Amino acid sequence: MTDRPFPPARYSLLVVGSGPGALQLTYSLRRLGVEHAVISQDSEPGGMFRRWPIFQRMLSWTKPYANHERGSTAYERYDWNSLLGDDDASRAIMPRIMDGTSYFPSRPEMQRGLEAFATGTGLQIRYECRWESTRKDGDDFVLTTSDGEYRAPCVVFAVGIAEPWKPSVLDIEGVQQYGQLRPAEQYADKRVFIVGKQNSGFEIASGLLPWARQIVLASPSSAKLSVDTRTLVGVRARYVQPYEDWALAGGVVILDASIERVEPSGAGYAVHTKSPADGRQLVFEVDDVIAATGFVSPLQDLPQVGVATFGQSRIPTQTPFWESATVRGIYFAGTIMQGSQGMRKHGIPSNSGAVQGYRYNARVLARHLAEERFGHKPEQRRLRSEEVVPLLLSEASRGPELWHQRSYLARVIGVDSDGGITDEGIQPLAHFVDGGGEHDGVAITLEANGKDDPYPAVYVRAGGRLVEHLMGSHPLLDFEGPEYQSELSGVLSGVLGRAPATRSAQ
Amino acid sequence: MDVRDDVVDILAGFALFADLSTPQLESLVETFGEETYVEGDRVLRQGLTGSSFYVILDGSASIRVDGVDRASLRAGDYFGEISCLLGVPPTADIVARGTLRCLVLPAQELESFLVGHPQVMYRLLQGEARKVRTTTRWLS
Numbered sequence: 001m002t003d004r005p006f007p008p009a010r011y012s013l014l015v016v017g018s019g020p021g022a023l024q025l026t027y028s029l030r031r032l033g034v035e036h037a038v039i040s041q042d043s044e045p046g047g048m049f050r051r052w053p054i055f056q057r058m059l060s061w062t063k064p065y066a067n068h069e070r071g072s073t074a075y076e077r078y079d080w081n082s083l084l085g086d087d088d089a090s091r092a093i094m095p096r097i098m099d100g101t102s103y104f105p106s107r108p109e110m111q112r113g114l115e116a117f118a119t120g121t122g123l124q125i126r127y128e129c130r131w132e133s134t135r136k137d138g139d140d141f142v143l144t145t146s147d148g149e150y151r152a153p154c155v156v157f158a159v160g161i162a163e164p165w166k167p168s169v170l171d172i173e174g175v176q177q178y179g180q181l182r183p184a185e186q187y188a189d190k191r192v193f194i195v196g197k198q199n200s201g202f203e204i205a206s207g208l209l210p211w212a213r214q215i216v217l218a219s220p221s222s223a224k225l226s227v228d229t230r231t232l233v234g235v236r237a238r239y240v241q242p243y244e245d246w247a248l249a250g251g252v253v254i255l256d257a258s259i260e261r262v263e264p265s266g267a268g269y270a271v272h273t274k275s276p277a278d279g280r281q282l283v284f285e286v287d288d289v290i291a292a293t294g295f296v297s298p299l300q301d302l303p304q305v306g307v308a309t310f311g312q313s314r315i316p317t318q319t320p321f322w323e324s325a326t327v328r329g330i331y332f333a334g335t336i337m338q339g340s341q342g343m344r345k346h347g348i349p350s351n352s353g354a355v356q357g358y359r360y361n362a363r364v365l366a367r368h369l370a371e372e373r374f375g376h377k378p379e380q381r382r383l384r385s386e387e388v389v390p391l392l393l394s395e396a397s398r399g400p401e402l403w404h405q406r407s408y409l410a411r412v413i414g415v416d417s418d419g420g421i422t423d424e425g426i427q428p429l430a431h432f433v434d435g436g437g438e439h440d441g442v443a444i445t446l447e448a449n450g451k452d453d454p455y456p457a458v459y460v461r462a463g464g465r466l467v468e469h470l471m472g473s474h475p476l477l478d479f480e481g482p483e484y485q486s487e488l489s490g491v492l493s494g495v496l497g498r499a500p501a502t503r504s505a506q
Numbered sequence: 507m508d509v510r511d512d513v514v515d516i517l518a519g520f521a522l523f524a525d526l527s528t529p530q531l532e533s534l535v536e537t538f539g540e541e542t543y544v545e546g547d548r549v550l551r552q553g554l555t556g557s558s559f560y561v562i563l564d565g566s567a568s569i570r571v572d573g574v575d576r577a578s579l580r581a582g583d584y585f586g587e588i589s590c591l592l593g594v595p596p597t598a599d600i601v602a603r604g605t606l607r608c609l610v611l612p613a614q615e616l617e618s619f620l621v622g623h624p625q626v627m628y629r630l631l632q633g634e635a636r637k638v639r640t641t642t643r644w645l646s
Contacts (some may be wrong), residue, residue: 059508110606168511220533258529276529310607325544341541345556348613350538407556434548436558449556468554468595 006037006126008148010140013369017158018125019047021334023118024083024359026125028366031086034374036125037152039145041130045118047334048162053205054181056107059199059236060354064095064102068398070304076400077116079113079204080356081105084363085116090121104238131159134301141305141329154373156249156365158333161313161353161485163298166291169259170195174269174288175289178204187211193284196292197223200458202239205252207381208303209242216284217242218255220276230450231348255295259284262289297336306328315339320428320435322361331369337361342408342430345457346449350408360401360409364426380414385496388421391442396456401426402446404437406454410443419497433459433466440495453477458488462495513540516563520582522633525625537619538609545601550586552601557596558610559586565606570599578603582611587630588615 013029015022018040026038042050053059053093058081064070066078071092076084082094094113098105105113115306116391118125134205140151164177176182178200184207192212194201197219205215224234235243242327245340255272260281264270268287274280291449303309308317308326309500314331315323316338332339338353340361351357370376384393395402395411402409411433416439424441432443442461447457447470455473459466469491514531517523537631538561543549549567550557561584569577569585576598580587589596589612611619620627 092629142517199543219536220529221536256533258532274529276533277528279527279529308542308544308605311540317544343554343556344541344610345554347539347556347558347610377573433551447556450612466553 004129005124005127006039006355008145008150009037010151011035011037013037013154013156013373014141014143014150014152015045015156015158015333016040016131016143017160017334018042018045018127019049019116019160020083020114020355021156021160021337021358021362022047022156022158023114023123024107024127024362025158025333025366027083027085027090027117027121028363029369032366032376032378034366034370034371034376037132037150038125039129039147039150040125040127041146043127044115045123045125046114047158049107049110049114049158051161053107053181053203054179055184055203057102057238058105058107058110059238060356061103062098062105064098068234070095073400074398075243077398077403080354080404081110081113083114083355084359085117085121085266093117093120113396122192131300135306136305139329154329154331154369156331156333156369157299157302157336159298159336161295161297161315161338163296164194164291165294165296165312167259169229169288169292170293171220172264173271174264175262175291177291178295181290183213184208187288188288189213191213191268191285192216192288192290193218193269193286194290194292195219195469196294197221197235197254198292198294199235199239201290201292202235202296204290205242206239209245209252212255214251214272214286215242216253216255216286217246218253218257218259218271218273220256220258221253222256224418229348231448232351232354233349234322255282280445295375302327302330310339311459320431322365331365333362334358334364335364340428340430343433345407345447348407348448348450350409351404351406357408360405360426363430364409367425380424383413383423384419385421388442388492388496389485391423392442392458393456393484393488395481396444396446397477398476399426402444403454406448406456408445410445410459413442415440415495415497416441421496429459432461437461442492442495456484456488458491460491460495481498507620513563516581517561520561522561522582522584522626522629526623528625534623535543535609537615540609541608541610543606543608545602545604546619547602547606548599549602549606549608550589550596550598552597552599553595555595556613557586557589558612559616560584560600560611561609563607564597564608566603567606568601568603570597570601571597575601584630586613586635587616589613 013036015038060080063078068074133144143150226234246254260272270285306327410429414422443459453473456471459467566580568575
């Protein structure tokens, strides 16, 4: 134990966690030369994927074969599970680990992939160091841990949103939660009532279909399906089988009803429900009640330090750069980043709750911390005006940050007062749109509206005024053709302050 | 008290939802998302597409047109409905004044929600009528 890194001390930056969010962040910070410490209560890397999903297969896919070379940046669009390395050995790890039986990795494969990334890149983490409490002392935060006190003026919490939550109506002995289920075969011939119609509820129902005598899925509002919303909002196709069973009257019951009360009844329970549509009341006699009613973030005493949270999951309210909106110096990584809601255009949330979304956020956050907290100012690439349109359209066609984080992350180009053009890299779109800024610039992202194919959205800031320009979609989602070049050149001609940039390319 | 119960209790006191039963309010809380903003955050952005319908649960907000504050909104007020109903970008920014907590429904879901809850549609219509009346008085 004497060679464990990062003993209790004062550090300029402290990261808490060892799930994929923390792994991506510490990797990205090291690549930028930012010294920091990492502590985790776990004994090995992987976070919640060391245990869940409970039915042992991921909900996010990795396509071993795609139209782009494995390991290339463009390939990341098809590989939702690998973390992002800078060298061949640490890139596209998941397709090398998966056994080919499914394009959804098994949970053990995901765990091995995360371990391979952590080991292969030599990440340093102090494991089995449990964060217990937090207080403010001058400019520092003081974290009491099982190993002693850590001090830092800046702390990033990557502790997940994996603490099952249930409403008080289900606060009755024996009601199970996600993570407390018995082995599936022990539900053989049982009547199971699942409260909640989101992915966790449908995952449980899918897993119990071969065993349970009857399954009821109930919550007040109707189930949404991702194939209808064309986003990750709604039940994913992998878990839709119970829905089809219900639709074909196969025995599963999917009910829009509020749970009035649950009471013991014989060896099981009586679940009293009421329809929001017509007030009809039903009572279900069942053997098991399972609460699939969501998760909360284990923030411990951070609210007492001043961290504001919102919603049922009690997620911290955050700035576009994932800093607590109410306590400066406290940041978040991993799935908690979904608390930085961004533009939410058409009501569609970011994918920051999933690996394929927050792995990019982590890179942006690492750069932000390096610049804002440590004074690292990476040299920005200067661009010639004729390079701008091809670069932006290439990003819209193949940039994985834009594909996975639509209307959330954007590729940004800055234009100085002297006409100099710089590539400002990937930034939160909300920062570009709402952050203002003194100089002119352009941001491009991909946008989805929940019903059509995604399309490029361009935001141009010139003379302090911001204008949105939405481009049309393309049946092959290729936005690099001459019509797109011509259109974008016209849109940018004013801000670039010179002849249309792609005239020579057409 | 559960977070959900907290929201249901708040909504039960709003005129817009005064005709809904508790199960209907619970369904509404599941259907709508919840968002929280801090001082200066823009909730609606003037001239940008893709906005939603909002109901203020707690806090207040400014209606800001071309950078000038014109009016304020408070708990129980709603905004974004005109943009959603007409499919056009908002004509004003809505800016949080301090902590602002809202329920939000995407524009594409507003029609089915209102059709499914005609009592809310009628209350919303009354609200729009009051706005037209106020504007007419102001113009005359």
